[in-house]
Amino acid sequence: MKKLSRTICLGLTVLLGGCVSQYSISEHEMEQYLSKEIHFEIKQGNQLVGAEVRINDISVRLGAKPDTMSVSAATQVSIKNPIFPLSAKLTTTFEAKPWYDSATHSVYLRQLELVKVESTPKDIEKAISSATPQVMGYLRQFLENQPVYVLDTKDSNQALMAKMTESIQVAPGKLVLKFTK
Template sequence: MKILNITLCSLLLLLTGCVSQYSITEKELEGYLSDEMHFEIKEGNQVFGIELKVNDIDVILGRKANTMSVTAATLVKVRNPLLPISADLTATFEAQPWYDASNHSVYLRNLNLVRFESEPKHIEKAIGSIAPQLMGFLTQFLETQPVYVLDTKKSNQALMAEMTKRIDVKPGKLVLVFDE
């Protein structure tokens, strides 16, 4: 009986140690965003319209305190009979990630556009007039969709999901915090 108690206590301590160190890496966030977030807008008709599609998302955590940097590479096509435009846009946002315990998800708030580039470069002036609308679509999307969801069907993540109260941003990772 004593051996069983010692074994159970050791196992509990081991599990507690593993649980207290759980984090989500930049690569895990990028993988989730690539697999789960499909951002595409098509508006207008065959003559006048706009298409916007996010092709790639990069994440940097903790370069600034409590900040997640999200860079979205986006393909933009503007249809019009006078000057059709096709460009690759790169927009970098900084935001504060936060954890919603009710649905076990990480969201972004206070998005701030910090860099905007286009390729080809000479398109920037033409795109400049519609850039605020395009960035508005992307900002709205990133603020309303989770950027990561703990998978409660996996036993280890289900346990983490129930125990997590908030997250801390550290360089290269989001650390799940279990106490207030």
């Protein structure tokens, strides 16, 4: 009986020890956070000539490539001019390496690379190609300087995780928070 009790205790200790060493954030949780917290809109120019850029939708894919997070953004672009006004939807996909800032309890992106741009309607792609580098520059700068996820220190569970998180690891479909030992 004593041997059985020790075996059960040892098993529970190993099981609980594994639970306490990491926590994960799903792609869906990150998308919800980004949809709620990130608002990106730029207006430049005047009533006759100008541009307006607005992100409508962001999706996240974690771990499709090792240690990489993919962020796709549906962006509405409007270019005003008296000769040929344009309106298009750009879908851009960036890949980046996420990193954890323990001081702010936030996940940021670095080494952002543009991997894909699609436009709707398709025939407008040539017309907006001159504005595309500027739009991509705005998106890149925005995504590199805004956290893509912040642990909520007002929530007692996340506050504890924020104190214990040492680093992160990208796994397929989730971002794993590694705790201090």
